[in-house]
Amino acid sequence: MNTARIVVLAIALGAGGVAAYLASGFNSKPQPAAAPVAQLPTVDVLVAKSDIGLGQTVKVEDFQWQTWPTASASNSFIRRSDRPDAPTKLAGSIARAPFIAGEPIRDQKLVKSDSGFMAAILPTGMRGVSTEIAPETAAGGFILPNDRVDVLLTRHIKDAGAGGNQQDVIRSQVILSNVRVLAIDQAPKEKDGQNAVIGKTVTLELTPQQTIALAAARQAGTLSLALRSIADAHAVENVAQDEKKLTQSINVVRFGIPSSTTTVPTQQ
Structure with a gap:
């Protein structure tokens, strides 16, 4: 092997070593920390665990607590901080209107009654x-x-x-x-x-x-x-x-x- 080839090979190996060193040094630098994500205030509200039909007598198992953004939680929602025993208190009520799974429970849609179903849902x-x-x-x-x-x-x-x-x-x-x-x-x-x-x-x-x-x-x-x-269920009656x-x-x-x-x- 002549002298020129030996010199070229030595230069290539040296350049590769420098590149590897620089790359390892760059990767070892600490990365900037991610900006903290602001946490929205939340509240636990009582929701239907599964679908509740019209006239169904609800049980404790039909309810569950679910985390809800405080800003979008209506005052009509039942909050765990205010009524922690709500599932037990509401058990035995009759649904005056149906609920879908995950829908917040509202007192206006439930009624406690010892009478029949029809008497319970009548306004x-x-x-x-x-x-x-x-x-x-x-x-x-x-x-x-x-x-x-x-x-x-x-x-x-x-x-x-x-x-x-x-x-x-x-x-x-x-x-x-x-x-x-x-x-x-x-x-x-x-x-x-x-x-x-x-x-x-x-x-x-x-x-x-x-x-x-x-x-x-x-x-x-x-x-x-x-x-x-x-469409005209609530329309004013005019012939x-x-x-x-x-x-x-x-x-x-x-x-x-x-x-x-x-x-x-x-x-x-």
Whole structure:
């Protein structure tokens, strides 16, 4: 091996050693510490451990404590710091509305009652009244618990014709508007996601005045239910002008108070 090659090899080995030394020295330098992450204040709130259905009697096992950001914890949530014995105290209550797993428990959706389920879920001052229905008078079975409906009364009456002759006339009237369906037969909720429930009895949530109106209507003719859109469940009741025109001899009764009768114009 000639002298030139020996010199080149020596230079290459020396350069490699210097590079290795510099690299090891660089890696041994201490890395800057990561900036500390700010910890949000939290609070333990009581939540549903699993889904709780409408009317279900809850047990201690249905609850669990879950860490929740303090800033987003509503005042209606049950906090462990305020009520550490809440699971035991609430056991035996009835769910007035369903809970999904992980949903915070609120006192407003639970009720302690020694009475039956229906009496427990009825709001103060309201009545649960049942009446017979048939599929053809209940939107084909597509009315479900918690839907809102209008109740119509249809009856045959004798009316004086043009020549003074008596003739049969069919008249309908809206006796109740925007009332809540509590149950169909003995079912207070949908079953297994059914889209239709065929039943023979419907239980409605009514005021005392509406209860009287419904009781009188049951003896006067045939009752029908008209399903309302979920969009106008809380709408203010006003009979639209087009509804007045399409209604024959309608005597509208809202909350047991009758209004003026409107008749349909004669068809030309």
